[in-house]
Amino acid sequence: MKMDFMLNLTQEQKLIMTQKMQLSIKLLQMSGIELQEYIDKELQENPVLEAKNNEENEESTIQDRIDYKELIKYFEFDNYGSQSLGNYDNDEVSPFTFISNPTSLEEYLEQQIIELNENDYLEILCKYIIENIDARGYLPMSIEEMAKEISADVKDLQKALTIIQGLEPDGIGARDLRECLKIQLEKKEMKNEKIFKMVENHLQNIADNKYQVIARDLKITPKEAQGYGDMIKTLEPKPSRGFYTGEKVKYISPDAYIKKINDDYVIVMNESITPKLSINNLYKEIINNENDKNAVDYVKNKMNGAMFLIKSVEQRKSTIYRVLEKIIEKQKDFLDNGMNYLKPMTLKEIADELEVHESTVSRAIRDKYVYIPRGTIRIKDFFTQGVTNVLEEDVSVVNIKNEIKLLIDKEDKKKPLSDQVICDELNKKDMNISRRTVAKYREEIGIKSSSKRKRL
Template sequence: MEFKLNLTQEQKLIMTQQMQLSVKLLQMSNFEIQTYIEKELQENPVLDAEYKKNDNDKAQDEIDYKKLIKHLEFDNYGHSSYHRDDEEVSPFNFISAKKSLKEFLKEQIIDLNETDYIKSMCEYIVENINQRGYLGTSIEDIAEELTISQELSQRCLEIVQSLEPTGIGARDIKECLKIQLIEKDLKDENIFKIVDEYLELLAENKYNVIAKKLKITVQKAQEYGDIIKTLEPKPSRGFYTGEETKYIVPEAYIKKIDGEYHIIMNDGTIPKLNINGLYKKIINNEDDKQTVKFVKEKLNSAVFLIKSINQRENTIYNILEKILEIQKDYFEFGDEYLKPMTLKEIADNLEIHESTVSRAIREKYIHTDKGTIKIKDLFTTGISRVDSIEDVSTKIIKKEIQEVINNEDKKKPLSDQKICQLLKEKNIDISRRTIAKYREEMGIKSSSKRKRF
């Protein structure tokens, strides 16, 4: 071992805090930007915000609530409505409370012909039901916590399991499915045996194996399987379970005006930022150097934030402009005209880095005549057509695969190799392995699992 000094030369990219903020803002959605700006406004006294007031907000301000209360006194809520000169307002616009699964269950418990003591224990069990609708604790634990017998605990659970939606309060998927079978008044032992012992085989469509084990025909096994597949494995589905809905705020609107498509940035939710004029006077005050230093730091931060937000909007607009140029036929005619398009292609056209495009479209949406779509979904790789210069997008290929499978003979489902041959007849050059990959991405089972007996 020895001590020595070495000189080395290396290139290293060090991102300043400002550069990091710029990148961070670029990949934020409109909603996240709005939240971030509100936080900055609280922390930076130099910043001022000017909020745009939408016409809808003005309309709500003008509503006469006394008239609305009278309006609610009508019996026929579906057909009566309070009128303004320029629009119609339904009373349902003012209903915002969401009924949760637990509230729905407790309302049913109130109407039960049971003692208050039993009802209170049933409500305790309901509180232990998880987001999927299953009981999240054991009968033994409930009995111990409530200092009651396991028999009484079991009886209260059975009461809860008799409530709507059917299958609620089950301890596992097998019990959940069996509760639903009993509700349907199905008493065949074989169907219960499939649920208890052969669910994995059912998931794999191995009806021939199930048939041998139960000593029944394959057709009968499949009949049982069809019934089980109609049951609901997640009884809480359709109810509010505490998970907040994430609302999508589109970054821009792509509208057709006078035969031409235009990009309209959705900046109504983002306030216009500017610098508070009061702080110009403070900077000119040479007596309080500490305050001047503080204000200058905050000014630098505010100016950079304003520039970064403007740069973010310009970057997104330029990317959307280039997408619109390439995918004009898609916006005009629909999915079948979606062209292959990559991040690199857009980046090269705009002379920016591919990662910038990736960050700019991350979790962002645009509103079009065909609905709200994720920008990332417009980026697809291409597969070559035989005897054709143009490539065909993966989205179109998946649609072709779906169509072929929909039209196949269900008794003899097509193999991936056969689908590959059929697509080649349509001038789409694609390998069997790629077919399998796309099929799995679409959630379509293999030919052996699609077979109907």
């Protein structure tokens, strides 16, 4: 075997991402809430960094006081409030007057148990079961598992569970969906055994609209089966709905506002997302006056980090602003007239016009929201693919989906339109679309197939 050892000189191009570049990219793709959390963390760790919030002046304080008075008058006019319409001093009026703690499902159930006046031991067992009910309102543990965990008698726990399942909301404490629906039917004093058998054996067939199959099994007419199915669909599959279950509500804060002034749309960036960042003057003096080299080096390092963060935050804001400018140029009809006027627009199209990489636009719109005159929407929702019609014009996918929904809304429910018929109708309107694409878009907007939409 011949082995040669040779040195070769090659040239290749690589992109080495510095930590600063990585941070800049990271900040760009953060949502407003994520950015707030990141800045809060940096403020704690970097003593050089300083945050300044806008202070309210006397005039705005007076205005706020007037607004609260107007708010109270509005509430009392509609019988929402209980305070009199007398004089409101500074200390008398507070927005917190109108805030109450939400009643949790656990608290609601425990209050009902107290009112039943059961013996102490049974009440303890009931409260234990309530503590194990999940966010949906179901009991994920079996009686045997609970009995073993707390060394209780199975019969006593079963009695406690029966009490729980008799409480409101209907269906609470069920072990699965079937039991949940049966409890609700029993509370409605439903006596028909057929409907209980449907719940036990045919939930999937009800979902699939297979009433012929159900009818054969239960020896009833398909129309009767459909009637029972309609009744079952009115029941609540998630008993906890409407109650506070400890899950936090996520509030959306738009990164920008698009407002119409005369015939033009202007962009106003939401400055409240981040505080105004600056460098603490005290540390500037240290660099100029401190003789300790280590202290100066430390401050310089922290100052460089703070300066780059400030620059990156401003760059993030600038990139989002530029993307929104291009969106307004292309989607003015949508902003004026609504969803049906949304034009096909891709990330690449915007990226090319801004002379940036497509990934930059993708990061700039990730988890970002914008307020428009019709409400708050995701910036991502402006971007949609299109299909080319026979006239070589782009038609937005959103518009095609709206047409599909419109056709299905108007169909004869006894003879629902097949995907092929819908396809033919759309092509009559110069939309170049296949049956398979119709099926795909129909599923994306949550509409079932024709066989599952059929009414007897």
